[in-house]
Amino acid sequence: MHMQRIQRAHFIHSLRGIVPLAALAAATLTPLTASADDAPNxxxxxxxxxxxxxxxxxxxxxxxxxxxxxxxxxxxxxxxxxxxxxxxxxxxxxxxxxxxxxxxxxxxxxxxxxxxxxxxxxxxxxxxxxxxxxxxxxxxxxxxxxxxxxxxxxxxxx
Structure with missing residues (x-):
């Protein structure tokens, strides 16, 4: 039981590092929206x-x-x-x-x-x-x- 808690804590700790990284990746892949009036023409x-x-x-x-x-x-x-x-x-x-x-x-x-x-x-x-x-x-x-x-x-x- 103690080993499962340690593994679980390690898993949660590693997720804390992945979640911000995933959010950053999603943000960079999301196209910026600009209206036709915003773009230099x-x-x-x-x-x-x-x-x-x-x-x-x-x-x-x-x-x-x-x-x-x-x-x-x-x-x-x-x-x-x-x-x-x-x-x-x-x-x-x-x-x-x-x-x-x-x-x-x-x-x-x-x-x-x-x-x-x-x-x-x-x-x-x-x-x-x-x-x-x-x-x-x-x-x-x-x-x-x-x-x-x-x-x-x-x-x-x-």
Whole structure:
């Protein structure tokens, strides 16, 4: 009888170590739930910005461009000026170096805007354009200083 109590106590003690481990494993295997509104969507932001080019970007707000930067940095500053829309941000987290983040932004542009022509692909500049020469929308991503990236979309406003 005494031996059974010792074995039982040992079994319960070993379970105390397994239960937290099992809970941790279950927590890591459970997918995180995120609504569609929570996930950064660079395509929606890029398409909205490019669509605004013919009217001079006047209908865009500073928040309209943040979706382009959100996968790569959280401090995006965006805004429209005469004939262009500009965003700049500091790459952070999984974005890696500015060069890696610049390549990732270029990949987003290429995949989100399949009609865009990618005519400059360098570590210092990524350039795309959409449309005929007389009404072309230009999309340029480049480093801005030592630690920031900049996206400029310009076009012929009316």
């Amino acid at each position: 660079p395509c929606a932001a890029l398409k909205r910005i490019v669509a605004a080019a013919p009217t001079g970007f006047s209908q865009l707000t500073p928040d309209d461009g943040k979706g382009v930067a959100q996968p790569y940095g959280s401090d995006a500053q965006c805004g429209a000026t005469q004939g262009s829309y500009t965003c700049s941000w500091t790459p952070s987290g999984g974005a890696g170096s500015s060069t890696t983040a610049l390549q990732a932004v270029a990949a987003d542009i290429a995949s989100c805007l399949p009609d865009a022509t990618h005519d400059v692909n360098s570590p210092a500049r990524q350039h795309f354009y959409i449309g005929p020469r007389d009404s072309r929308t230009q999309i340029t991503a480049m480093p801005a200083g030592a630690s920031k990236l900049k996206l400029v979309v310009s076009g012929k406003g009316k």
